[in-house]
Amino acid sequence: MVVYWTLVVLSVLYYNTNGASINQAAPTLDPTLACSVDGHLVPNGQNFTIKINGPCFTFKCVNRAYIPIEFKCPYGDTCLAIGSNVSTSQCITQQCQKNGNYVGYNLIKDGCPGFGNTCIDVNATYQDGCTTYKCLKNDNTYQLAPVEWGCRFRNTCLKAGHTEKSQCQVTRCEKRGDVIGMYPIQNGCQYGDGQCLNVGEQGLYKCVLYSCETQNINGLTYQTTKPIAAMCEDSQGMCHSNGGSMQMIINGNITASCNCMVNGLNVGYQCSG
Ligand SMILES: *[C@@H]1O[C@H](CO)[C@@H](O)[C@H](O)[C@H]1NC(C)=O
Ligand SMILES: *[C@@H]1O[C@H](CO)[C@@H](O)[C@H](O)[C@H]1NC(C)=O
Ligand SMILES: *[C@@H]1O[C@H](CO)[C@@H](O)[C@H](O)[C@H]1NC(C)=O
Ligand SMILES: *[C@@H]1O[C@H](CO)[C@@H](O)[C@H](O)[C@H]1NC(C)=O
Numbered sequence: 001m002v003v004y005w006t007l008v009v010l011s012v013l014y015y016n017t018n019g020a021s022i023n024q025a026a027p028t029l030d031p032t033l034a035c036s037v038d039g040h041l042v043p044n045g046q047n048f049t050i051k052i053n054g055p056c057f058t059f060k061c062v063n064r065a066y067i068p069i070e071f072k073c074p075y076g077d078t079c080l081a082i083g084s085n086v087s088t089s090q091c092i093t094q095q096c097q098k099n100g101n102y103v104g105y106n107l108i109k110d111g112c113p114g115f116g117n118t119c120i121d122v123n124a125t126y127q128d129g130c131t132t133y134k135c136l137k138n139d140n141t142y143q144l145a146p147v148e149w150g151c152r153f154r155n156t157c158l159k160a161g162h163t164e165k166s167q168c169q170v171t172r173c174e175k176r177g178d179v180i181g182m183y184p185i186q187n188g189c190q191y192g193d194g195q196c197l198n199v200g201e202q203g204l205y206k207c208v209l210y211s212c213e214t215q216n217i218n219g220l221t222y223q224t225t226k227p228i229a230a231m232c233e234d235s236q237g238m239c240h241s242n243g244g245s246m247q248m249i250i251n252g253n254i255t256a257s258c259n260c261m262v263n264g265l266n267v268g269y270q271c272s273g
Contacts, residue, residue: 033063035048037050042061045061055074056072092142110137122136125147151181168187189223232260246269256271
């Protein structure tokens with residue numbers, strides 16, 4: 001962003017006024033009343049510009065004096081009047097102003113372009129999804145910078161570093177490279193009523209022994225719960241190995257004496273009585 005400030009040089013402005021005023025001026029070709037401007041003569045009563053102040057400051061020659069009559073701001077090939085606004089970008093507006101002896105552009109509005117044609121004021125924050133952005137101004141550059149990020153999880157935003165446990169997997173809200181997400185930091189296997197096993201651990205549920213193993217399929221690692229041994233469960237929930245004798249309730253109320261038969265992961269009973 002360029003801010004133009006042009007100095008109205010006082011010594012030029014009040015050069016050789018001889019107490020003249022615009023009201024007294026009458027255009028005349030009298031060379032003794034003409035103004036010397038940038039090496040040539042401007043007739044009395046005529047408007048002119050001078051090199052040092054550019055094409056947007058107009059003076060009038062009044063009895064050899066430079067009388068300032070119009071100040072404007074340069075804009076491309078034209079001049080804009082004081083009070084004119086110029087937008088140099090979507091969120092930046094400058095205004096042509098006169099300030100003491102200076103005429104130029106002054107910033108009257110700035111900010112960062114947001115999403116969807118909006119402007120965010122300097123130092124204001126903007127929330128997009130789980131990321132909070134802040135409009136930062138540094139010298140004359142504006143940046144909508146992420147200042148806080150989080151992870152979307154079940155319709156809420158979790159803060160960075162937050163962990164969640166679900167189905168024996170612990171995930172954490174992290175930023176890896178440019179990708180923000182819930183990354184697994186601990187994996188396990190679910191078995192039984194929802195208990196968890198870590199990889200390599202074993203657990204017993206209803207007389208079946210489970211282990212938690214990892215499997216690598218196409219480069220992706222999965223945890224699987226595997227039954228690795230079975231025993232017979234009696235009416236009290238006690239476990240019996242192959243050949244063991246045990247009491248079983250059959251049809252709700254008949255207690256029978258049985259033998260446990262285990263074949264691999266299959267269990268059976270042989271009962272009498
Ligand atoms: C000088 O400029 C003023 C203001 O723009 C204008 O009103 C006037 O007519 C001009 N005079 C001449 C001689 O061009
Ligand atoms: C320039 O912008 C200011 C602030 O938005 C406004 O008050 C003023 O009227 C505008 N000037 C013009 C000429 O549109
Ligand atoms: C923005 O914040 C910085 C640092 O706190 C401060 O220096 C600056 O004046 C603020 N700018 C605006 C426009 O609030
Ligand atoms: C066992 O259950 C049967 C049918 O459910 C019932 O008729 C019988 O009375 C019950 N016997 C005992 C001892 O509870």
